[in-house]
Amino acid sequence: MSNSQNLTTASTIRSWQGYLRSDGRKGVRNLVLVIYTVECASFVAQAIAKDEPDVHVIGFPGCYDNAYAIRLMLSLARHPNVGAVLSVGLGCEYTQPHKIAEVVRESGRPAEGFFIQDIGGTTTSTEHGKQIVNRLRQEIESVPRVSMQLSDLTIGCECGGSDATSGLVGNPVVGRAFDRLVEQGGTAVFEEVVELIGLKEILANRAKDADVRKTIEATYDKAMSYCQQVQQWSTSPGNFAGGLTTIEEKSLGAFAKSGSRPIEGVIKVSEQPDHAGLWLLDSVPDPHFMQHGYTNANDSEGILDLIATGAQIVLFVTGRGSVIGCPVAPLIKITGNTQTYEKLREDMDFNAGRVLQDELTLDDAADELLQLISQVASGKPSKPEALGHREFFIPYKHQDTPPLTIGCRS
Structure with missing residues (x-):
């Protein structure tokens, strides 16, 4: 048995303790x-949330509500990594924090919401919120722990700041x-359809059925x-400096992150795969008449x-390297460029560039990455975390x- 096969077996049998939610997800x-x-x-x-490692923040800046954002x-x-929610509003906006909290409670999680205008100013509202968070934190200490393995995971992948080594x-x-994750019964999701331009037939040929x-x-x-209408293709000066020349060349590299398994289907933002396997996420805006400009796509949006x-x-x-992270889920940052890894070692989790240096095979690197995923899933902080x-x-x-x-209008 080869070294890579041994590593595969080790990653397959690895398990850890996760958190069981009332909907059965972990x-x-x-x-x-x-x-x-x-x-x-x-x-x-x-x-x-300041100075609270287990308290994360997200939010929507708009005063008018937006179905996609809500x-x-x-x-x-209601993500499986979230145990409880506090929703905070000012008091003038359309999106209602109390209604968000109501829906979250229906999922079996404790949740509260308040308007700042009802509580007081900055200091008073902050202290009020901290008291609620402390109470919520105590409530979720009793969430049942349960065994997890690769088959329980849904893993997403984004690529950005690409150079020639990315592809x-x-x-x-x-x-x-x-491919290994899907073989073990897990779920993989990849996105960035605007970075698959030029690959229509190649992409379609991966569909599981007609x-x-x-x-x-x-x-x-x-x-x-969409790209034609906004007159923007998903290439940048950084891509060109990193050795990429065309959108088709970048697309071929981006598509490589999907592996080789059949694509089970296409989901849109906030939809969840209804069974295991490889899925394509469509995050491109649909055609519509009223626009607030066009979506300013960036890595943080895609990751969320x-x-x-x-x-x-x-x-x-x-x-080329990045210094971002994200809320709710651990982010594992991978580079195929050893120079980037050395320069940004404090931010990068995994150096796939060792394959180019003949230190690892692709199989060995994939197995190492699965081991790292298992370690992070078991509680080891990723570097962004x-x-x-x-x-x-x-x-x-x-x-x-x-x-x-729900409708989030008053």
């Missing part, structure tokens, strides 16, 4: 999530790990139309979209997905 963290419902409440929300926040509030080894290592193929083709056509599918851990491949990085971005966006479970 989390790898037990967080209190603070949600602000308008930018005017963001300072207080951040102050409530759906996203509700998905995150050569960074994304292929993730793709190989995704119906999925039609959905993939329609998803691709929408992304192509992946988390909203229920991903307990997200992988982020970056050839340890540094306190919790960047996020929730824009106005139009995307038709299943109906909201």
